[in-house]
Amino acid sequence: MSLIAAQLLNGLQLGILLFLMSAGLTLVMGIMNFVNLAHGSLYMIGAYFAAALYAMTGSFVVSATLAVAGTLVVGFLLERLLLSRLYGVEDLYQVLATFGLILVFNQAVKIIWGQAPVFMSTPEFLSGTVTLFGLSYPSYRFAIIVAGLLVGLGLYLAINRTRVGMWIRAGASDREMIAALGVNIRLVNTLVFAIGAALAGFAGVMAGPILSIQPGMGEPILVLVLVVIVTGGIGSIRGAFYGALVVGIVDTIGRAFLPAIMRALLDPEIARGAGPAVASILIYVFMATVLALKPNGLFPAKYR
Secondary structure, three states: OHHHHHHHHHHHHHHHHHHHHHHHHHHHHHHOOOOOOOHHHHHHHHHHHHHHHHHHHOOHHHHHHHHHHHHHHHHHHHHHHOHHHHOOOOHHHHHHHHHHHHHHHHHHHHHHHOOOOEOOOOOHHHOOEEEEOOEEEEHHHHHHHHHHHHHHHHHHHHHHHOHHHHHHHHHHHOHHHHHHOOOOHHHHHHHHHHHHHHHHHHHHHHHHHHOOEOOOOHHHHHHHHHHHHHHHOOOOHHHHHHHHHHHHHHHHHHHHHHHHHHHHHOOHHHHHHHHHHHHHOHHHHHHHHHHHHOOOOOOOOOOO
């Protein structure tokens, strides 16, 4: 039972990281109708910023704050200087442009930090463990869960309880009408993109101490994020939250226990090769099942 509980918490922690990534991207895709494949690169940039600043300052809180702010600035400049020119064009051009940005960002971090992985130590005040229902769990991973829940609450309140959130929801529903009412929709788009970049950077900051920071680290998690967005519902913060939790838990539990179950039921040679492969495609089977039953996702955006 302790092993199952630990894996459930690990799945919850992965789900929170996926939510931090998917919350920003679902806003960009659902509100701005923009396909941004470079979102994973912003996650990578946030992790590199945090590692470099942590080495300079020795303070995790300071380095995390500056890294998130730096990623927000990168997102702002990226949207203003390049991506804003691609609004309204065919999705293919957006995909090609943002895929090119992936290559640019990967080469940039290789030039600046080298090809070898960069490691970031866990902050000392979060290096211990906490006891949850009699189970010892790493404090830092628990902090990721708490931080993600607080961000989720903040996003919900910002989208549904503030004037800026009203502009964002109205812009997603009818861009022409809100522009006619005097709202600067271009500024709203920039704000949404910058917030999405900051959230991706924050996910990279939180993942830095538990993962190796290396070029191309944004692409694998981007695939999971797209699964989360499609499963939860494009443009829905609530869908991104619940979809991320479900995908994180399904992926973690599947990888932890499915190979062992298959070894118990099948020939060991077959199970050794098939177990990890089946576990890795489990979330895609889940996504296909959800789309077959609910094509708009589990929690489609109500304001669209």
